[in-house]
Amino acid sequence: MSAPAQTGLIVPVPQSEPVVGRHRAALDPSAAWGIPAHVTVLYPFLPPGQVDDEVLAALRSLFAALPRFETALSRVDWFGSEVLWLAPEPEEPFRRLTQAVLDRFPSAPPYAGAFDDVVPHLTVGDRAPLPELRAAAAGIAPHLPIRSAVGTVRLVEGTTGEVAWRTVAEFPLGA
Secondary structure, three states: OOOOOEEEEEEEOHHHHHHHHHHHHHHOHHHHOOOOOEEEEEOOOOOHHHOOHHHHHHHHHHHHOOOOEEEEEEEEEEEOOOEEEEEEEOOHHHHHHHHHHHHHOOOOOHHHHOOOOOOOOEEEEEOOOHHHHHHHHHHHHHHOOEEEEEOEEEEEEEOOOOOOOEEEEEEEOOO
């Protein structure tokens, strides 16, 4: 296994695992890499070699200044027919987290700047066979909403396509 090549900032949503866990295991490659069910704050973040004590302190301070919040994964949605995801409501607190990190670290735009609008979401399946994604959507919908208290942001590192992404640090909100 190679050294970690990427980092990301995520909000884990462990309350969703009983509903989405088996679907993610089959349909979302990031689950196999050890990344839990989550809403992405910013990916990719800085290369691992640039994440030093100063960056960690800046993240700690940034997230401590933002309030904790309640959310609910309230509906199933799609990006085209390739990505099945759950929508958090309200989405605005997630957008504020992303914007705060981007304001502090403008060299790390979400998804490397690939999208004009970064939609907060919890991925269930990504580029899996459409019938399997549809079956997962039908199986998940009756269990929504999934409510969660958001109190931390997690910095993870790893290499896309490989297992064993790991947590580097957790940052409490509103500390």
